Amino acid sequence: MDRKVVGCLGGGQLGRMLVEAANRLNIQVNFLDAPNAPAKQISAHEGHIDGSFKDRDSIKKLAGSCDVVTVEIEHVDTYVLEEISSKVAVEPSWKTIRCIQDKYAQKEHLIKNMVATAESVPISNGTRADIERVGQDLGYPFMLKSRTEAYDGRGNFPVRSEADIDAALEALGSRPLYAEKWANFKAELAVMVVKTKASTLAFPTVETVHEDSICKLVYAPARNISHSVANKAQELAKRAVACFEGRGVFGVEMFLLEDESLLVNEIAPRPHNSGHYTIEACPISQYEAHLRAILDYPIPEESLEMREPAIMLNILGGSSPDSHDQVARKALSNARTSIHLYGKGESRKGRKMGHVTVTAATMKDAEKLIQPLIDAVDEARGTESDRSDKTSRIINSGTERRPAKGQRYVAVNMGSDSDLSVLVPGIEILESFGVFVETRITSAHRTPSWMAEFASSAADRGVEVIIAAAGGAAHLPGMTASETVLPVIGVPIKPTVGDGMDSVLSILNMPKGIPVATVSVNNSTNAALLAVRILGVADIGIRKKYQAYVENMAKEVKKKDAQLLELGPVEYRKQMVK
Structure with a gap:
């Protein structure tokens, strides 16, 4: 094969692994980055350029020595790439990099091409009033995101209620912003x-x-x-x-x-x-x-x-x-x-x-x-230790919210804040039924005394049902049930390793006399709906809302059935993929 020369904007860890592959194919890669960048450390030749991969002159100099220019990171000057593209191949196209580096433009491009993505809205001025309007349009929670220069989660902020708006604006500063509808993913x-x-x-x-x-x-x-x-x-x-x-x-x-x-x-x-x-x-x-x-x-x-x-x-x-x-x-x-x-x-x-x-x-x-x-x-x-510190801060932070007079009351506790993303869909369902939800972190292993105090005092505080979530050994639901006479619903969380069946069995196999209701792995939705059913035994209003919820599910199924009959199975499946 002819010896090819590739120019790469950026020489970090991705560039380092790129040059390892290039060496085996006898491809020379010239990197534009700082003098001792990770990729340059393992690639010794004089074709590298020292400088910023955002600098116009440096990019032009790199282009003059290569057969093709590519990028290690998308946060580059695409206008220079557009300029050099008449003299050297730029892959992928500068048009693609420019579109993708603006995350809102990326979403708009995907939607235009019928690719399923989360609903997003641009934010013009980034004022509190703008964010409040987004909350009214998209509903809470939603993700506030920076359109540019965002990487590894930096530039994202979850806005769960109006109370989070000021913190979100402070975290994201004066960046151009957009909002994305919350995706309840499993x-x-x-x-x-x-x-x-x-x-x-x-x-x-x-x-x-x-x-x-x-x-x-x-x-x-x-x-x-x-x-x-x-x-x-x-x-x-x-x-x-x-x-x-x-x-x-x-x-x-x-x-x-x-x-x-x-x-x-x-x-x-x-x-x-x-x-x-x-x-x-x-x-x-x-x-x-x-x-x-x-x-x-x-x-x-x-x-x-x-x-x-x-x-x-x-x-x-x-x-x-x-x-x-x-x-x-x-x-x-x-x-x-x-x-x-x-x-x-x-x-x-x-x-x-x-x-x-x-x-x-x-x-x-x-x-x-x-x-x-x-x-x-x-x-x-x-x-x-970080999680323990965070737990302590949450437990002892400020005054607790209390339910309104006559409002049904469910407590949701978790062994770690990492479980929260699994529980949010269930919390949203409870709140949609008008239920007051108290959400806390009470580790059965790291804070056993606090867990026992939380569970034993729940009935006196007015709690009617407890939803407890844990992964791995998943002792939290059972230990909670041993400290209260209230109904406890366990949510097994899929741990970092394994499919979650150990968590299911830890909750399911309770000794006689200490029952815990158990739903499937990560299924906070069913836990919330079971809690609603329990509350509905003594609350006709909750019961009617649940009946309406069931009827709406039936309508959705019939609607899909009608679409299937109209489109046929092949076309219907194509629509599902979209």
């Missing part, structure tokens, strides 16, 4: 898509697990979803990427909703964190696929298939400057583990310092291998 999925000159291909559908808005784990293939959903996710991702110009790898993140429908969340016009697993698990990695696509080299579709299951774990900066090295040392003795450190020097809390990937014959085997490393990452980051 899982986050991702698909790496490869767009070539002739076709659009897809790596397998994976599951991503986020903590503090940063990707923590990637399970490949995605757990606990059907083949149908996995295939539908790949097709949706390919359709989303097909509506953008240019070649290369694109990371497509999406939400899997409770009804098994899918919404595209965001698209990255480059290799992505959710695709790191491909280095070990697939015949060619996302980085080699990106190079092949932008240079028009062949990519057999079967080379994107997985050899065996894999789990990727990000190593984030922790409480000490060498916390990432501590995790890496532990990974050295962990079987079937590949370690990638990014050469970023001392760690900062939350900074991506590296990742590890385990592969195994089955996902269960991979989960067993990764668990000690998850524990090591949590220990290095001080995750447990």
Whole structure:
């Protein structure tokens, strides 16, 4: 093969892994970034350029030495890319990068091309009055997001009520903003898509697990979803990427909703964190696929298939400057583990310092291998102590809200604030029935005295039903029930490792005399509706509202049945995919 030269704006960890793939194909990559950027550390030649990948003159200088220019991150000057595109190939197209780097414009483009995504509205001035109008239009909660320069959750703020507006505006500052309707998802999925000159291909559908808005784990293939959903996710991702110009790898993140429908969340016009697993698990990695696509080299579709299951774990900066090295040392003795450190020097809390990937014959085997490393990452980051501090702040923060006179009263408690995203759909349902909801964090293990106090005093405070959520050993619902005579409904939470069946059984197998009602994994919706039914025994108003809710569900089913009869099964399914 002729020796090709690729110019890359940005030389961080993605560039580092890109050049590792390039070296095997005898492709030279010239990076524009700081002198000791991670990618430059392992690529010794004189074609690199020192400087900012947002600097016009530096970008032009890079373009003069390359056959094609690509990007490691989308936050670049697309007007310079537009200018140089008449002299050198820019992949993907500067038009695509410009559209995607404005997240609201990205959403509008997807909607225009009939790709399912969350409803969004632009915000003109970013005043409190503007945000209040959004709350009236979209309803609470919603996500307030920065249109530009947002990455790893930075630039997003959940607005659950008017009380959050001032904090949201303070956090997001003077950025251009938009609001996105809240998506009650049961899982986050991702698909790496490869767009070539002739076709659009897809790596397998994976599951991503986020903590503090940063990707923590990637399970490949995605757990606990059907083949149908996995295939539908790949097709949706390919359709989303097909509506953008240019070649290369694109990371497509999406939400899997409770009804098994899918919404595209965001698209990255480059290799992505959710695709790191491909280095070990697939015949060619996302980085080699990106190079092949932008240079028009062949990519057999079967080379994107997985050899065996894999789990990727990000190593984030922790409480000490060498916390990432501590995790890496532990990974050295962990079987079937590949370690990638990014050469970023001392760690900062939350900074991506590296990742590890385990592969195994089955996902269960991979989960067993990764668990000690998850524990090591949590220990290095001080995750447990952080959560305990947060719990203390929430428990002791200010005056408690109280129900109005005659208002029905349900308490929702969870073992960790990480369970809250699962519980929000149920809380919203309770509030839609006019029920007052007290939501607290009462860990059965970390704060057993507080948990006992919360449960034993619930009846005296006027609570009528308790919903308790926990994952793993899931002792919280049972321990809560042992401290109260009120009905307790347990919600098993799917833990970081496993499918949640251990949580189900921990709640289900209570000893005689201490009953706990149990719903399915992550199903706060059914927990809330069961609580409503219990309240309805003594409240005719609640009972009538529930009857209306049931009748509305029946109408929805009949409406879908009528559409099925009208369209036929093939066309109806096409509409479902859209």
